[in-house]
Amino acid sequence: MEEYYLICEDSLEGIFSGVYDAYLMKMPHEQIHLCLGEDENLRLFAVYRECPVDEVKAAKVAKTVVRRFGQEAYLSLCRAMASPETDKAEAVYKTIVAGLSMKNPMEVMGNLANPYVYRVFELARFVAHEAHFHVEFVRFQELENEILYSVIGPKNNIITFIMPHFADRLPLENFIIHDEKRNIYAIHPAKGDWYLYSGGGEFPEDRLRCSQGEEHYSELFYSFFRSIAIRERENLLLQRNMLPIRYRKYMTEFLMNK
Amino acid sequence: MLKQVTGIQKEMQHLTVVPGTSPSTIQKPYIVDCKGQTDKMTLQRKLEILSDAAKYDVSCSSSGVGRKGDGTGIGNTSAAGICHSFSSDGRCISLLKILFTNECIYDCKYCINRRSNDVPRASFTPDEICELTIQFYRRNYIEGLFLSSGIIHSPTYTMELIYEAVYKLRTLYRFQGYIHVKAIPGADPLLIQRLGLLADRMSVNLELPTAEGLKTLAPNKHRKNILAPMRQIQQGIEQNKEEIVVYKHASSFVPAGQSTQMIVGATPESDYHLMMVAENLYKKFDLKRVYYSAFVNVNEDSELPALPGGPPLLREHRLYQADWLLRFYGFEAGELLSEEKPNFNVLLDPKADWALRHLEQFPVEVNRADYQTILRVPGIGVKSAQRIVRARRNGNLSFEDLKKIGVVLKRALYFITCNGRMMYNTKIEEDYITRNLISVKEKLPFDRDGMTYRQLSLFDDNMVYEWKQAAGG
Numbered sequence: 170m171e172e173y174y175l176i177c178e179d180s181l182e183g184i185f186s187g188v189y190d191a192y193l194m195k196m197p198h199e200q201i202h203l204c205l206g207e208d209e210n211l212r213l214f215a216v217y218r219e220c221p222v223d224e225v226k227a228a229k230v231a232k233t234v235v236r237r238f239g240q241e242a243y244l245s246l247c248r249a250m251a252s253p254e255t256d257k258a259e260a261v262y263k264t265i266v267a268g269l270s271m272k273n274p275m276e277v278m279g280n281l282a283n284p285y286v287y288r289v290f291e292l293a294r295f296v297a298h299e300a301h302f303h304v305e306f307v308r309f310q311e312l313e314n315e316i317l318y319s320v321i322g323p324k325n326n327i328i329t330f331i332m333p334h335f336a337d338r339l340p341l342e343n344f345i346i347h348d349e350k351r352n353i354y355a356i357h358p359a360k361g362d363w364y365l366y367s368g369g370g371e372f373p374e375d376r377l378r379c380s381q382g383e384e385h386y387s388e389l390f391y392s393f394f395r396s397i398a399i400r401e402r403e404n405l406l407l408q409r410n411m412l413p414i415r416y417r418k419y420m421t422e423f424l425m426n427k
Numbered sequence: 428m429l430k431q432v433t434g435i436q437k438e439m440q441h442l443t444v445v446p447g448t449s450p451s452t453i454q455k456p457y458i459v460d461c462k463g464q465t466d467k468m469t470l471q472r473k474l475e476i477l478s479d480a481a482k483y484d485v486s487c488s489s490s491g492v493g494r495k496g497d498g499t500g501i502g503n504t505s506a507a508g509i510c511h512s513f514s515s516d517g518r519c520i521s522l523l524k525i526l527f528t529n530e531c532i533y534d535c536k537y538c539i540n541r542r543s544n545d546v547p548r549a550s551f552t553p554d555e556i557c558e559l560t561i562q563f564y565r566r567n568y569i570e571g572l573f574l575s576s577g578i579i580h581s582p583t584y585t586m587e588l589i590y591e592a593v594y595k596l597r598t599l600y601r602f603q604g605y606i607h608v609k610a611i612p613g614a615d616p617l618l619i620q621r622l623g624l625l626a627d628r629m630s631v632n633l634e635l636p637t638a639e640g641l642k643t644l645a646p647n648k649h650r651k652n653i654l655a656p657m658r659q660i661q662q663g664i665e666q667n668k669e670e671i672v673v674y675k676h677a678s679s680f681v682p683a684g685q686s687t688q689m690i691v692g693a694t695p696e697s698d699y700h701l702m703m704v705a706e707n708l709y710k711k712f713d714l715k716r717v718y719y720s721a722f723v724n725v726n727e728d729s730e731l732p733a734l735p736g737g738p739p740l741l742r743e744h745r746l747y748q749a750d751w752l753l754r755f756y757g758f759e760a761g762e763l764l765s766e767e768k769p770n771f772n773v774l775l776d777p778k779a780d781w782a783l784r785h786l787e788q789f790p791v792e793v794n795r796a797d798y799q800t801i802l803r804v805p806g807i808g809v810k811s812a813q814r815i816v817r818a819r820r821n822g823n824l825s826f827e828d829l830k831k832i833g834v835v836l837k838r839a840l841y842f843i844t845c846n847g848r849m850m851y852n853t854k855i856e857e858d859y860i861t862r863n864l865i866s867v868k869e870k871l872p873f874d875r876d877g878m879t880y881r882q883l884s885l886f887d888d889n890m891v892y893e894w895k896q897a898a899g900g
Contacts (some may be wrong), residue, residue: 271821279817282828305510309566317565334505335567338604340498341455342565360498386562392471393563396479397524398514401723401738407517407872411510421568422512 172200172212175220177258179205181250184258185227187220188265198266203258234265237274245278248293248300251326260288299323300330306412307331308421309344310387311380317344318377320419328355328365336363347372387421394422457501457561457600459554468549474559476549480529480540481575483725484632484688485718489521489570489605491683492627500601502564502571504627504683509570517872522573522607523560527551527588531577535634535645536728537693540577544726550579553592557600564604571605571627572596578611586614586622593625605683610660612652619656623663628683628715631657636704640694643730660685661712684715691746692722692739693731697769702749702760709753719746744872745771752777755809756802774865779805782842783857783864789842790849794823805864806839826850837867 173194177187187203194201203220211217235243246264249257263285268277280286309317317339321328328348332355335344339357346355352371357363417423490508510519526540528550534542556574563569574592576585589608596602607628610619623629631653635641638650660681667680687708689701705717721738724731749771752758756778763777764770772780782789782805791800793815801812814832818824826845830836840850841860853859 276817276820279814280821281814281818281832282822282824287831306512307567311566319567337496338503339501339565340496341501382562386566389471389474389559390563390566390568392475393478393523394512394514394520396475397482397520398516399482399518399723400516402516402518402721402740404517404872405515408513408515410872411517411519412513420512421566 170200172202172215174202174204174212174215174217176204176206176217177220178222180222181231181247182224182227183220183222184250184261185230186223187258188230188262189223189226190220191262198263201262203262205255205258230265238268238277239275242268242275242278245289245293248296248330249289251296251330252292253325254292256288257292260285260292264289296325296327296330299325300327302413302416303327303331304334306416306420307335307346308419310421311383312376313378313380315343315380317342319344319346320349321346322350322415322419323348326351326353328353332357332363387425391422391425455501456499457602459557459600470555470559473549473551473555474525476547477526477529477551478524480546480577481524481526481573483539483720483723484524484573484575485720486607486630486686486688486716487519487521487524487573488686488716489607491715492605494603494682496603500603501561502602502604504571504603504605511567511569521570522605523563523569523571524573525551525556525559525575527556527574527576527585527592528579529577530579532580533578533645533647535648536726536730537644537690537722539725541726551592553588553595556592557596557602560596560604561600561602564602571607572602573607575609576611582611582613583615583618586611586618590618590622590625593622597625607683610656612648612656614656616656616659619659620663623660623680624678626681628686629660629681630686630688631660632688633704633708634688634690635694636689636696636701637694640696644693657685657687657712657714664713684713686714686716686718688718688720690722691719691743692734697764698742698746698749698771699760699764699766699769701746702753702764705746705750706753706760717750719743719750741773741871742771745777749777752781757799758803775861776805776869778803779838779864783861786855786857786860789855790844791842792844792847793829794819794846804839804842806835806837806842808833838864 173196175187175190177183184203191198191201191203231243234246238246246261249261264277264283267280267283267286268274271277271280277286278290281290303321303323307319307321309319312318326348328346332346335346336357341359342357343359344357347353348355352367354366354369355363356366488508489504489510490506492504493506494504496503508521510521512520514520528548529540529546530548530550531538531540531542539546556572560569560572564571572593574589576589579585579588589611593606593608596606605628606626607630608622608626610622610629610631612631619629633653634645634648641648641650641653663680664684667677670677671679689704691701701719708714708717721740721743722732722734723738724734727733749758749760749763752763753760758781763781771777775783782803788800789804791804793801798812798816801807801815802809807815811829811833815824815829815834818828818832823846824832826836826840829839829843829845836850841853841855841863843849
């Protein structure tokens, strides 16, 4: 039995295009697999095919997913695709296949006994958790020109999941969130819509000087952070469970500690 | 009586808005320059004193109301609440938790701010509070403001000061984030009514579970005075619901509900007593939350128990566990404890303890039992129970599937069957299961430095004594 591997681009559009092409092949789904980039070990008797990104195809798949599975499941799939894991494409594809064959496709994400659905659930859960952590722990610094600037370094590509929250919260602010691992900038101009910017170089250092008030307020917050703790209840283990150490290198109150 | 409040309009004329220097030249209404503020004490020192004085208030949640920003100011709220940091005691920092002033005319024995204590005193001005809130909020340090206060002059006077700060923050600074304020017992009901239209959550602290306790430890406070504003807020919320049905744009009154707090371990009440009080508050006053605060002996007053083992954290933890059982698991206080068994088990959580005393109801078949029954199984929480009910529509679940769903099998396995089979061949016998459940180390949140929690040792007489003392037994 011949196996086909469709190699798609690591993006929402790329994976959805792959799903579209997989359906186009009109073969049993067990024989088709999606992967991201080339495997390190190519399989014998397997056919590898490049699968170009096609926005139209991707949009069609997305539309079908929303219509048949509902918004919640669509969001789960989107979240799963923000993961850095390489098996996500296959999991998303097979989840769509499993969902469409169910009596009630709206219930697809409840079908946790299916290993692919479970994988999507697992990836989506991690992404959702990390996005929530960033909503909590992102720290802005005010630059000289009053722009609020924040650096993050998430494991998943969560920037698009947190921007709507901050855009709603700070509509009159110019702010930038910089994902330093992927070198993506999310930019929100005051009273405008936010957008992503990537592929460019870094911000020049001298543009990132903090405003005068910044030091004042970060010191104020640091003293609040210390004085609000009850000494008799000190519990660093609990603190670490709730606020993992990897976030702390971006957080004002922990940076001042050093 | 409301002179202070109406005086706000006048005061606002002194405030000047700084012209926007941002590239887009959009003015932010909430950046306000407060001129002519020359106070001797620095803002930093004030913040230290007044957050230090506020830290014994437990409530910090920013949940209960989801509201989008309207695009003209700053802020929104999230229904689930957002924590922004965690302090070194592991408690979440969600709101800027401060007192308006720590001066107080009362002399409550447990309180660090009581009149007879010699501590540094400070007061904020309304503008300082607004400035701190806005500037912290912009930087995503906090989710909003928690404002309480010591009593200065009279309850009504204090309430007016709080009202002024909150009013400015909402209107002049156009802050749309979360605001939690204390209703001060004995203050003018009209003020509470007005404040309720600005705040998201209000709370009145019950302080101590019984009227007698209150009488001995807080001689200036009366049970009746505490319950009056609580009832007023409850009625306000109900009335407001009807108004919103009729007038869509009626402003909402305390949309995130009200909460309260009780001190645990300062007076000799049993856990049963505390749970009955909490249940009554939930049922009769529609409270959103009751907080329990392990007593920290800050004053070393002779009327208060000495706690050489530190605050009764395990007891507080058990109370919270039981509180969750009341609110989310359909339990009643009378099921968990009784006059004969007035305190929680030190070694087992309340749910496991209940299950062991009701083994005749187990095991339950996971693939068929209804949601409420599944919820009562130790090792299955609300999320797992919901997932089980959803997942089993697509076919029978196995133990493997339950594990994936998030069920803690090492605790649940004594109480469930999957397709008519138990996971292992186990006896359904109280002693046997108790032994096994205790040998699985419970995950406690205050496991200091990763060592086994001290109070769990049965053979350490000293600790058991302290526990009993803390429990009032």
